[in-house]
Amino acid sequence: MRSAPAGSASRPGQRRQARQVQQRLARAERLQAEALRQRLARRAVPVNDAEPLPRID
Numbered sequence: 672m673r674s675a676p677a678g679s680a681s682r683p684g685q686r687r688q689a690r691q692v693q694q695r696l697a698r699a700e701r702l703q704a705e706a707l708r709q710r711l712a713r714r715a716v717p718v719n720d721a722e723p724l725p726r727i728d
Contacts, residue, residue: 708727 711727
């Protein structure tokens with residue numbers, strides 16, 4: 672069950688590049704989540720202190 676053509680992923684540079692792309696995507700997702708969390712934290716002001724806002728983790 673090989674979907675990729677033979678030898679395409681066995682070139683040493685290509686596997687490293689794929690790993691770099693995955694790391695970059697993970698980092699971008701983390702930054703995006705952090706920015707969203709900060710934006711929500713700034714916008715959401717608790718109306719009464721009896722109900723604290725749930726923390727987004």
